[in-house]
Structures are given as structure tokens and as C-alpha cells.
Amino acid sequence: MKEIKSQILSGDCKEILKKFDDNSIDLIVTSPPYADRRKNTYGGIKPEMYVEWFLPISNELLRLLKPTGTFILNIKEKAEDGERHTYVIELILALRKQGWLWTEEFIWHKKNCYPGKWPNRFRDAWERCIQFNKTRNFNMYQEEVMLPIGDWTNGRLKNLSETDKIRDNSKSGSGFGKNISNWLKRDKVYPTNVLHFATVCNNKNHSAVFPEGLPEWFIKLFTKESDTVLDPFMGSGTTLKVAKRMKRNSIGIDIQSEYVTMVKKEIQETELILFEP
Numbered sequence: 001m002k003e004i005k006s007q008i009l010s011g012d013c014k015e016i017l018k019k020f021d022d023n024s025i026d027l028i029v030t031s032p033p034y035a036d037r038r039k040n041t042y043g044g045i046k047p048e049m050y051v052e053w054f055l056p057i058s059n060e061l062l063r064l065l066k067p068t069g070t071f072i073l074n075i076k077e078k079a080e081d082g083e084r085h086t087y088v089i090e091l092i093l094a095l096r097k098q099g100w101l102w103t104e105e106f107i108w109h110k111k112n113c114y115p116g117k118w119p120n121r122f123r124d125a126w127e128r129c130i131q132f133n134k135t136r137n138f139n140m141y142q143e144e145v146m147l148p149i150g151d152w153t154n155g156r157l158k159n160l161s162e163t164d165k166i167r168d169n170s171k172s173g174s175g176f177g178k179n180i181s182n183w184l185k186r187d188k189v190y191p192t193n194v195l196h197f198a199t200v201c202n203n204k205n206h207s208a209v210f211p212e213g214l215p216e217w218f219i220k221l222f223t224k225e226s227d228t229v230l231d232p233f234m235g236s237g238t239t240l241k242v243a244k245r246m247k248r249n250s251i252g253i254d255i256q257s258e259y260v261t262m263v264k265k266e267i268q269e270t271e272l273i274l275f276e277p
Contacts, residue, residue, distance in 0.1 A: 002226045006240055006250045006267060010260040013232035013253040017060035025064050025251070026139070026227035029215045029239050031074035032057075035087050047078065047087040051094045057232065062099055064230075068139045070222040071100070071132040074108070074214075082120060088128065095132060103138075104131040104193065108214060112198040129195070129214070144220040146188040210238040219246055237263030 009016050032054065035047040045053050061071060075091070077084045096102055106129040113125040197211040215238060219229060225247040231239040234252030236259060243250035244267060254260050 004226070004244060004247055004249055006244060007252070008234070008237070008240065008260055008264050008267065009251070009253045010255070010257045011253065012255055014057050014060065016253050017057070017064060017232060020064045020251075022063055023066045024228065025061075025230045026066055026069045027219065027222045028061055028065060028069070028071040028230045028232070029074075029218050030072070030231045030233045031210065031235070032233045034076055035078055035085065047080065047085045050087040051091050054091060055094060055098060058095055058098060058100070061230075061232070062134065065134055067135045068137065069134065070103075070138050070140075070218075072106075072218050072222075073130045073132065074127060074210075075130065076124070076127040079121065092130065099134070100132040101134070101136065102130070103133045103136075105129070106131065107194045109194055109196045110199050111196055129218075139222060139224075141221060141224070142190060145191055145217060147191050149187055149189050210235075212238055212242050215239040216242045216246065219243060219248060223248055234263060235259055237266065240267060 033045060035045055035050045065071060075088055077086070077088045079085070092102055108127045108129050110125055110127065113123055116123045195214065195217060197213045197217075199211060215229075215231075219242060223229060226249065228249040228251065229239060229243040230251045231237075232253045234240065234254040237252055240250045240252045240263060252263060254263075
């Protein structure tokens with residue numbers, strides 16, 4: 001079995017990323033500070049300055065990601081003066097100009113989102129997980145995230161009509177066709193691009209903690225064992241801990257030294273060998 005390595009680094013990721021080789025990372029999963037958020041820990045970036053702040057970082061990510069690799073960006077717009085800010089949309093467009101392909105967008109449905117009351121909106125129950133790639137020929141292992149087909153097949157597939165056995169046009173005129181007989185003898189199906197994970201409520205060491213299921217899902221989908229996963233805004237280190245458990249190499253960077261110390265201690269306690277560059 002290959003030795004699994006982890007690098008946990010303290011400092012500004014914009015500078016630290018310059019030390020890594022071109023085309024060396026298989027998957028980037030990260031959640032940078034949102035605009036005007038985490039002011040106490042990361043200073044807060046103004047929405048109108050967000051694109052300018054992020055592009056030098058994403059330029060390094062573009063350089064070091066493998067042509068077969070994937071970049072997952074977890075981010076969310078804020079509401080300001082009664083409307084959503086456009087900085088995430090502006091960032092997507094800027095990343096495309098930088099050379100990234102905007103391949104897909106996953107929605108993280110937060111099953112236990114905080115209750116609240118606002119005069120002109122409902123509570124936020126989702127966040128974006130935006131997929132970017134360098135090329136269209138990226139690694140993707142869809143079978144790894146398949147789901148049990150469910151009990152609906154017990155009745156639906158029991159007595160198939162002739163229509164169920166062909167790919168026909170939808171009666172609603174949408175053009176969508178289906179061949180129900182294709183599901184015979186199957187026990188798993190492919191998931192949708194809506195991911196259902198509860199937020200983490202019991203970790204007081206960091207202001208915004210991933211549920212482990214979120215990076216785990218993307219690590220399954222886009223990597224194999226011994227591949228390398230990067231989180232340039234590591235925070236509490238969830239991505240690295242999951243990567244270690246799944247036998248992936250990992251690199252984590254954070255500008256807050258206390259988080260770096262905390263993550264090193266937690267990963268050392270799980271007997272992971274650390275390598276500093």
C-alpha cells in the first residue's frame with residue numbers, strides 16, 4: 001500500500017500555492033470566506049472587491065490542477081439592501097475569462113438550516129458547489145456515488161405497459177422520453193446534482209465547518225485512492241480528515257495559525273504522517 005501524505009501549511013494561500021508544481025493536484029475542494037463574512041477570523045472581503053481578491057488565487061489553482069482534475073468552489077451570495085449581491089455571478093464570469101470551464105453546479109441542501117424571519121425572503125437552505133475544470137476530459141467516477149434505487153420499483157416495474165418499454169415523447173410535450181424497462185434488474189441509480197447534508201452545529205472551533213459528507217461525496221466522484229486533494233482555505237480541516245480516511249493525499253492551507261495547529265494535532269492523533277515542503 002502506498003504511503004498517504006498530508007501537508008498542513010500556515011500562511012496566505014496565494015503565496016504558498018506558488019511553491020507547488022504545475023499539474024500536480026487531482027481535486028480542489030474549498031470554501032473561501034464569503035463576502036463580508038468571517039470578519040473576526042479572515043478580515044472580511046467586500047463584495048465589490050471579491051473578484052479582484054480571488055482571481056490571483058484561482059490563477060494559481062488553474063496552474064497546479066491536472067488537466068484531468070476538478071475544482072469545486074463552495075460559495076453563496078449575500079443579501080444586501082433588499083437584494084442578492086451579484087459577486088458570485090461576477091466571479092463565475094471572471095473565472096471563465098481566466099480559462100476555467102464552468103462545467104456543472106451542485107446545490108448543497110442544508111437539511112437543518114437555521115430558522116429565521118425576514119420581511120422579503122425565506123430562510124437560506126442551500127449553497128452553491130460550483131464545478132470548474134481545465135479541460136472537458138476530466139476524471140469522473142459516477143458509479144462511486146450511485147444510490148439505492150428505492151422501493152418505488154416494486155410497483156412501478158411490476159406490470160410494464162408497451163409505452164414503458166420504449167423511449168417515447170412525454171405526454172406533457174416537454175420532449176423528455178423514458179424507457180422504464182431499462183430499470184429492470186437494477187438496484188442502484190445515479191444521483192441528482194442536489195446534495196442533502198446537514199450543517200455541522202457542534203464544532204465551536206471554526207465559524208464555518210463542512211459536514212464530512214460534502215467533501216467525501218466529491219472525493220468519491222472525482223478521485224481514486226492515492227490521488228491528491230487540495231483545500232487552500234482549510235479551516236477546521238474537514239477536507240483533509242476525510243481525504244486521509246479515504247486514502248487520498250492531501251494539502252491544506254490556512255492563514256490562521258491556530259487552525260493549522262488544531263488540524264495538525266487532530267490528524268497526528270489519527271497517525272497520519274505529515275510532510276512539510
